Ligand code: ADP
């Protein structure tokens with residue numbers, strides 16, 4: 180049966196509804212998705228040996244005949260499969276644990292190829308749990324997929340092993356599958372890229388690492404090309420949009436000035452500049468599309484507030500979305516304070532707010548509304564009239580689809596769009612800005628308010644842990660400090676798991692003892708929102724002195740009185756996240772401190788973490804991170820950074836620049852529909868983060 184890329188995975192031989200369901204957990208639904216499920220490493224089983232030549236400790240492949248195979252059970256009822264394999268030079272024992280069905284598969288006299296580490300079992304050389312597959316005696320590495328070659332290892336999910344994925348991917352590639360080219364031949368040639376089909380074959384089953392690298396380069400090029408292409412297209416489209424309203428600053432100016440004068444502090448130069456840029460944009464017929472990028476704690480919220488006020492005073496509404504409930508809540512409270520006396524109706528929308536507020540949107544007589552909330556905004560409010568400004572805080576935490584959806588909620592019947600302000604403290608290095616964003620407008624707040632002192636940061640050696648605790652206790656008890664203690668982030672994923680909550684709870688109990696009689700609080704993402712709010716309020720009111728928490732506080736939380744942060748398991752975070760976390764302190768005018776703890780003794784980790792001691796600017800850290808990772812990494816940390824990709828690494832600047840040039844050339848020569856038609860058969864709609872939208 181002939182497959183096409185767009186077929187469902189269920190069309191692949193031996194993939195049934197059950198497997199399809201499991202594949203979905205890996206975001207794999209079509210044949211194309213499965214082919215684009217790339218290995219994250221290769222096991223090198225190319226060392227093919229005769230049995231008599233095997234050396235203890237080496238990784239090798241042998242081809243032989245099953246002489247004997249049986250199930251045995253240990254005293255504590257564990258299953259072991261014991262086999263003897265022979266070739267013309269000798270015999271070797273082979274052991275597998277807990278796979279009793281193997282005796283049915285690998286009967287005596289079958290020819291097998293085995294790959295694995297040469298180990299020892301009851302004082303004899305043995306292969307322990309090797310990879311195996313049937314073989315002919317004149318072994319051909321090209322026909323084998325699990326042994327005797329570079330063997331791809333994939334991201335797995337429960338019930339779907341790499342071996343299974345490998346065999347299904349191989350069966351697709353063996354199929355006479357039509358894989359057309361996405362890129363025109365001249366671009367392939369200029370950039371010395373493999374053809375798409377060849378790249379797919381080689382990324383899964385390369386002969387050597389050089390081949391794998393070449394294949395990855397081609398596939399990564401496609402990803403970056405697509406991201407840049409779509410960004411360009413969005414930008415072009417944006418320029419034809421009309422804004423829902425234009426500010427008339429002359430009448431507004433005095434009112435905004437009054438608002439600013441009432442603030443308990445003076446705006447910094449950077450804040451003033453950002454504000455001017457935003458107000459200028461909002462005077463235009465094209466909707467604003469501006470990214471406000473600003474160091475952690477630099478005061479982006481108040482700039483957002485001024486923009487919101489300008490909008491509200493013009494009779495339009497504001498939607499303000501933030502990634503977490505705690506943060507939305509905080510913004511809600513901040514806005515209520517800032518807008519005190521302005522008779523502005525501000526509402527909070529989160530998944531838990533719906534129940535306790537009888538919230539209702541009706542445009543009549545409510546022209547002065549500000550809606551603050553989490554992504555619940557997207558689902559709970561429906562289309563709204565007269566939205567003049569959409570603000571997204573910590574925008575990198577949202578997918579491009581979510582951002583577009585919020586904006587669209589504010590689109591008017593006549594098609595006009597609200598102004599759009601996105602904010603982030605995770606800066607995009609300038610080199611990437613140029614290529615990827617072109618003319619997306621960026622405002623930067625680079626300097627912190629004047630009286631701020633630099634946060635003193637230390638990577639603390641293990642033996643000084645108790646000292647650190649004592650020091651913190653002292654600071655809190657004697658000097659009235661408040662502290663965050665961030666618990667280890669157990670899971671790799673960004674979302675919080677029960678496991679990390681458990682770890683936090685345990686840490687909390689022992690820290691309570693440690694800091695007795697100080698009031699220690701616990702905050703984690705699995706708490707009810709009322710509880711979260713209560714504990715945050717207590718912390719802000721200085722009732723709770725030390726807050727033990729999971730990294731839920733990472734973004735945006737503001738308690739100017741907190742001056743100490745201790746981060747456990749620091750090696751698990753990227754520099755940008757650590758910088759964000761550190762930014763929870765030093766938000767007032769007192770000296771602040773950040774202690775980093777790690778169990779890792781790897782010199783690279785130590786160097787990486789130590790760079791936080793010296794580098795205090797988020798932008799510089801992002802650039803250092805980019806440099807550290809270097810350009811030619813094949814298996815770079817793909818999922819991090821501002822753009823989510825499967826295989827491309829945005830720290831590979833050379834690739835980004837090449838793809839950028841290719842897009843520019845492509846656009847002059849081909850029509851949009853041409854590329855899109857090519858893409859339809861190839862692109863799987865991922866969560867691509869595009870800032871140009
Ligand atoms: P971020 O840019 O990280 O979102 P916030 O907007 O939360 O930072 O501001 C951090 C803290 O700095 C807040 O407590 C805010 O009130 C305060 N702040 C903002 N601007 C100034 C300023 N110009 N001078 C002094 N403090 C300021």
Ligand code: MG
Nearest residue numbers: 479480572735
């Ligand atoms: Mg913020």
